[in-house]
Amino acid sequence: MDVTIRRAVENPLQLPEIEPGIRRALVRVHPHGVFFLLEEPLVLVIAVINLHHHADAWKARL
Template identity: 40%
Template structure:
């Protein structure tokens, strides 16, 4: 995980804290994905509390067999540039049309894609 290493290089222990918080948010998505707001066309956003990152994901399947598909983990400053509202909605539409019905298992994470932002000079 590139960003975790960047934080670790900035301050000892900070990279681990970043990874721990990211894992905590992923657990929350697994447990109750509907607690996070929908930001457009089925895409939901979960914000990390201490770090300026958000996880963008879709919900798939029926209520009793719901699964989350993580589209991206993005730094707030890069989210609009890399995934403007229209681009994020287009990616969500492609994911919705390309995926087969989800397997049984509430909150199962199907895929994780990281797009770290490059460090500022």
């Protein structure tokens, strides 16, 4: 998980934008996604969600 969040902080624009302003980084060993938005100079994590069970749950946290 730390590697995924570090990747989002270091290169946020390289990760896909799944909704306007919202990006997602996939955790490699688990079926989780880290959903975040970029507000320079910050990367704000909205949610870390199990994609097999709660794929749209991050939307409720906006």
